[in-house]
Amino acid sequence: MDGFEDKEFEYESGRKYVSDSVISRLPRYFRYLRMLLESGRTRINSTELSSLMHLTASQIRQDLNCFGGFGKQGVGYDIRYLHTCISAILGADRQYTAVIIGAGDLGRALARSRMFSGRGITVLSLFDVNRQLIGQETADILIRDMDELVPFCCANKVDIAVLTVPKESFEDAVRRIGEAGIKGVWNFTSMELDPEQQGFVIENVHLGDSLQRLTYHLRVAQDKEKEN
Amino acid sequence: MDGFEDKEFEYESGRKYVSDSVISRLPRYFRYLRMLLESGRTRINSTELSSLMHLTASQIRQDLNCFGGFGKQGVGYDIRYLHTCISAILGADRQYTAVIIGAGDLGRALARSRMFSGRGITVLSLFDVNRQLIGQETADILIRDMDELVPFCCANKVDIAVLTVPKESFEDAVRRIGEAGIKGVWNFTSMELDPEQQGFVIENVHLGDSLQRLTYHLRVAQDKEKEN
Numbered sequence: 001m002d003g004f005e006d007k008e009f010e011y012e013s014g015r016k017y018v019s020d021s022v023i024s025r026l027p028r029y030f031r032y033l034r035m036l037l038e039s040g041r042t043r044i045n046s047t048e049l050s051s052l053m054h055l056t057a058s059q060i061r062q063d064l065n066c067f068g069g070f071g072k073q074g075v076g077y078d079i080r081y082l083h084t085c086i087s088a089i090l091g092a093d094r095q096y097t098a099v100i101i102g103a104g105d106l107g108r109a110l111a112r113s114r115m116f117s118g119r120g121i122t123v124l125s126l127f128d129v130n131r132q133l134i135g136q137e138t139a140d141i142l143i144r145d146m147d148e149l150v151p152f153c154c155a156n157k158v159d160i161a162v163l164t165v166p167k168e169s170f171e172d173a174v175r176r177i178g179e180a181g182i183k184g185v186w187n188f189t190s191m192e193l194d195p196e197q198q199g200f201v202i203e204n205v206h207l208g209d210s211l212q213r214l215t216y217h218l219r220v221a222q223d224k225e226k227e228n
Numbered sequence: 229m230d231g232f233e234d235k236e237f238e239y240e241s242g243r244k245y246v247s248d249s250v251i252s253r254l255p256r257y258f259r260y261l262r263m264l265l266e267s268g269r270t271r272i273n274s275t276e277l278s279s280l281m282h283l284t285a286s287q288i289r290q291d292l293n294c295f296g297g298f299g300k301q302g303v304g305y306d307i308r309y310l311h312t313c314i315s316a317i318l319g320a321d322r323q324y325t326a327v328i329i330g331a332g333d334l335g336r337a338l339a340r341s342r343m344f345s346g347r348g349i350t351v352l353s354l355f356d357v358n359r360q361l362i363g364q365e366t367a368d369i370l371i372r373d374m375d376e377l378v379p380f381c382c383a384n385k386v387d388i389a390v391l392t393v394p395k396e397s398f399e400d401a402v403r404r405i406g407e408a409g410i411k412g413v414w415n416f417t418s419m420e421l422d423p424e425q426q427g428f429v430i431e432n433v434h435l436g437d438s439l440q441r442l443t444y445h446l447r448v449a450q451d452k453e454k455e456n
Contacts, residue, residue: 023444027437031418035395054420090440091447105337112333115436119443159446167263184446186439190259192282201449203442207433208343209255211414212318214431215347216251218387218412219319221429 018066018089025063026086028053033083045076096121097157099182101173102164103128103136103143106188110162112139124156129169146176153180160184167191174198246294246317253291254314256281261311273304324349325385327410329401330392331356331364331371334416338390340367352384357397374404381408388412395419402426 032053036044046064050057064077087093098116100107103126110116116123126143128134133143144152152158161182165173170191177185177200184201185193193202260281264272274292278285292305315321326344328335331354338344344351354371356362362373372380380386389410393401398419405413405428412429413421421430 024441026444027434027440028420030440031434031436035418052420054422089444091443091450092440094443094447096443096446105340109333109337113435115439119436119439121439121443160442183449184442186442190263192256194282201442201445203438203445205433205435205438206255206259207341208259208347210431210433211343211347211349212255212258212320213252214388214412214414214429215319215322215324215349216254216317217429217431218324219322221411222319222322 022063022066023089025055026090028055029063030083030086030090030092033079033086036079037083041079043076044079049077092119094120096159096184098123098160098162098186099149099153099158100126100141100162100164101128101146101149101177102126102166102169102188103130103133103138104164104166107162107164108138110164111141121160123162124158125152127152146173149176150180153182158182160186162186162188164188250291250294251317253283254318256283257291258311258314258318258320261307261314264307265311269307271304272307277305320347322348324387324412326351326388326390326414327377327381327386328354328369328390328392329356329374329377329405330354330394330397330416331358331361331366332392332394335390335392336366338392339369349388351390352386353380355380374401377404378408381410386410388414390414390416392416 032049046057046060049055049060053060055063064082084093096119098121100111100123103111107126107128111123111126123141126138126141127146127149128143129146134145136143158180159182161173161177161180161184163170163173163177163185167190170189174185174193178198183199185203187193187202187204188207190206190208192204193200195202260277274285274288277283277288281288283291292310312321324347326349328339328351331339335354335356339351339354351369354366354369355374355377356371357374361371364371386408387410389401389405389408389412391398391401391405391413395418398417402413402421406426411427413431415421415430415432416435418434418436420432421428423430
């Protein structure tokens, strides 16, 4: 780890120039670098990374050059160093806490996934209005009454609300998230939050929209086939 | 519906000029227009649509102008007409079939959601390698042996594979999807498909990447707070 602090400073100072489009691709790099680390690899060049990630090698060199000095001609990238830097940029080296609001099929499936723990996030509780679910546990995490959300968050610092409620409960849930002082919202509902109004950091996963982009591309492909 | 066919032709001819960024926003319009229809509304102007969707009114006018002549000054948009046009563009007025590959928590949660039926998609079956799951039903849909995937798809025309397998099973699943002649892949795995190689239409939902974009923005917000 000789010279590591210098390098870290380099990326810290370089960070300000990283564009949003590069940032949006960083989780993908993070994902593949972690897989490579887990498989015991230490170095990789842009050509091999390119065929793994299905990005062009020049795209990869461009993206990673933003941080300065990661790759060396003929030697390739130091996987662990790259992974450490990208972790720090993404905040994946910090610890966060989360609650899941809505303990339906999706909320419970998310609670059982390893997605959170793999990213330094601890899920503290699920919340629901359904009396039949309240008091149950899923993946050792208790489902609490929605009325307990605000007091629970006052007693426990909560960074992230994972929102999986039906649209009828959306307004109420957003109001409570605001009252609870939660800053980050991972939004799985079919509704949009107003970032201006509440000062939230929001990441939307509109699964239905994604599915519909797929049918759009299928329709275009079908129509092309018919034309030929 | 007087003059409807003319209007439809107008959008058909206009379609070729619709940019990818507009297309990517169309599912969001579709979602809100459907909610408005369900609530019994017939017309809406760009200002009101703007406050609902949290897009600027000028963005909305720009997006919808792509299709030509939807809005009228002072009268607003005809919601049903707009919904019909956008449905046709997105292929939401067609019927598709899907199979879910991987009957774990996420696969089963998706099978139970109303997302597919609301978009003209029928889920025919789930597939898994786990002997304990094979033969069970979830939301009246049978979980079949993964070895039956290719023969099942030969007997039933299948448009979409919803891929929710762990990364160890990814390569095998992709090979079988190719053999089964399925064209559309809704990919929930942590791996990337190669569109060139298989001629797939792919829509990726990398949930972990989305979660990590959220922690990135939380980290930036935290760091800003510390600076002030």
